[in-house]
Amino acid sequence: MKSLPSLFALFIVALMSAAISTPTFSAEFDPELARQTGADTYGMKPYVVAFLKAGPNRSGSDAEKAALQMAHLDNIKRLADEGLLVLAGPFLDKGELRGIYIFNVSDVETARELTQSDPAIQSGSLVMELKPWYGSAALMMVNDLHSKLAKKGI
Numbered sequence: 001m002k003s004l005p006s007l008f009a010l011f012i013v014a015l016m017s018a019a020i021s022t023p024t025f026s027a028e029f030d031p032e033l034a035r036q037t038g039a040d041t042y043g044m045k046p047y048v049v050a051f052l053k054a055g056p057n058r059s060g061s062d063a064e065k066a067a068l069q070m071a072h073l074d075n076i077k078r079l080a081d082e083g084l085l086v087l088a089g090p091f092l093d094k095g096e097l098r099g100i101y102i103f104n105v106s107d108v109e110t111a112r113e114l115t116q117s118d119p120a121i122q123s124g125s126l127v128m129e130l131k132p133w134y135g136s137a138a139l140m141m142v143n144d145l146h147s148k149l150a151k152k153g154i
Contacts, residue, residue, distance in 0.1 A: 039137035047086070047135055048111035050101040050128040057124030071119035072126075073154045076101075084114055086139045098126060102139060108132055 079085035090099040120126040
């Protein structure tokens, strides 16, 4: 018969093995929210990130540039309202890299088609580099939360 310390050590090893091999789940896991956001078992999903860069055509009067910027912002709002764009924003340093989009699509070709709806892309004021990306499905909630934080619209 095994001694009590040996049995205790065996019990501890068995307990540690079970703890290591048993997946952990969050007590806060919300299966309905996971379904609504398209989350996989890790709470993640595929997106496409667009890096907006200064394009070859940056000319125009101040009024033309302002009108183009407003049309660009209107397009961003439309894509966000349609659930196709989950995040967008400019970089603050005014360099060649102007901003980012995160599209709620899983393939680059679909994102490329969406970028063609942007008047700034159409005019050549901006160009986009597209990259597939895997990120938190919680981003799907950003636009709803943002609307609760913004005092002013675009």
